Amino acid sequence: MNGVIVAAFGRHYEVAVSGRSVKDGSLKCYPRGKKSVFACGDEVGIEASGDDQGVITTLHPRRNLLWRSDAFREKLIAANLSQVVLVTATEPGFSDLLISRCIAAAESQHLRTLIVLNKTDLSDSLPQARRMLAPFRELGYQVVELSAREGVEGLLPHLAGQRSIFVGQSGMGKSTLTNALIPEARAATREISEALNSGKHTTTFARLYPLDGGWLIDSPGLQAFGLAHLTPEELAASFVEFHDHLGKCRFRDCRHEAEPGCALLAAVESGAIAARRFEHFRQIRDEIRAAKRQSQGW
Numbered sequence: 156m157n158g159v160i161v162a163a164f165g166r167h168y169e170v171a172v173s174g175r176s177v178k179d180g181s182l183k184c185y186p187r188g189k190k191s192v193f194a195c196g197d198e199v200g201i202e203a204s205g206d207d208q209g210v211i212t213t214l215h216p217r218r219n220l221l222w223r224s225d226a227f228r229e230k231l232i233a234a235n236l237s238q239v240v241l242v243t244a245t246e247p248g249f250s251d252l253l254i255s256r257c258i259a260a261a262e263s264q265h266l267r268t269l270i271v272l273n274k275t276d277l278s279d280s281l282p283q284a285r286r287m288l289a290p291f292r293e294l295g296y297q298v299v300e301l302s303a304r305e306g307v308e309g310l311l312p313h314l315a316g317q318r319s320i321f322v323g324q325s326g327m328g329k330s331t332l333t334n335a336l337i338p339e340a341r342a343a344t345r346e347i348s349e350a351l352n353s354g355k356h357t358t359t360f361a362r363l364y365p366l367d368g369g370w371l372i373d374s375p376g377l378q379a380f381g382l383a384h385l386t387p388e389e390l391a392a393s394f395v396e397f398h399d400h401l402g403k404c405r406f407r408d409c410r411h412e413a414e415p416g417c418a419l420l421a422a423v424e425s426g427a428i429a430a431r432r433f434e435h436f437r438q439i440r441d442e443i444r445a446a447k448r449q450s451q452g453w
């Protein structure tokens with residue numbers, strides 16, 4: 156049998172069996188190998204080991220993998236996506252550095268990024284949120300503004316037929332959006348909240364839901380998004396506005412710090428690259444270097 160991982164709980168996984176509805180056909184599965192790690196969206200081969208249990212025997216090749224890492228750990232986020240939907244909100248404030256990180260992770264896997272600006276009903280904070288997103292909009296990343304409380308119809312055409320994941324900081328409204336889009340998600344959330352005996356719900360694991368010819372993953376709020384698995388060159392390539400300037404520095408091993416004839420610094424100077432984005436690049440790159448030193452035990 157084949158299936159798709161719809162939830163990852165650390166040691167076990169929930170797998171939706173191909174050809175059955177998710178509700179009827181999901182099995183609690185354990186990996187055969189002790190060290191195997193899977194992500195939501197992974198396509199796997201399984202063998203039933205009981206009425207509602209199974210063993211994951213194979214991982215089918217991944218089309219892509221969204222993940223994060225620091226010097227010591229890797230965290231798989233989701234696999235086989237067609238797009239990353241970055242959820243931001245007017246309130247509470249959000250980090251534009253985290254947006255650059257998510258976009259870099261997506262671009263490095265050749266995944267499209269869509270930005271959602273939620274909670275537009277909180278209109279006092281709307282101008283500031285728009286200002287934060289302007290540099291990304293200028294790069295061509297589409298921003299969909301909406302209020303999950305008022306309606307999510309505007310987002311549906313962007314999700315139809317896609318394999319999407321909602322990522323973003325805690326409190327941006329990912330689960331509220333998911334619940335508005337997917338009735339079964341609402342039921343799942345209620346069950347968990349009741350089980351925890353609290354009205355407040357914060358997402359603690361990613362879950363995949365079928366949606367309009369594709370699927371959607373709701374994922375826990377992100378605080379950190381390390382990119383230690385990228386090389387500085389891969390990171391630079393994932394900043395789309397750097398493309399025209401890469402390879403044009405005077406020195407082939409230019410570190411884009413203060414070297415004469417640095418094409419990136421010149422582009423920042425001329426305004427072709429936003430200074431803020433270049434700052435993000437440098438900060439993430441320095442982190443990548445530090446992580447490499449740490450993991451090598453320096």
Ligand SMILES: Nc1nc2c(ncn2[C@@H]2O[C@H](COP(=O)(O)OP(=O)(O)OP(=O)(O)O)[C@@H](O)[C@H]2O)c(=O)[nH]1
Binds near residue numbers: 303323324
């Ligand atoms: N005013 C307003 N509040 C909203 C809107 N969407 C969500 N909220 C509220 O924002 C809070 C956080 O929403 P969640 O959906 O739990 O946020 P999340 O991104 O899933 O958070 P984590 O699960 O912690 O990652 C909740 O109190 C929601 O009711 C909106 O459009 N307008």
Ligand SMILES: [Zn+2]
Binds near residue numbers: 404411416419420
């Ligand atoms: Zn340079």
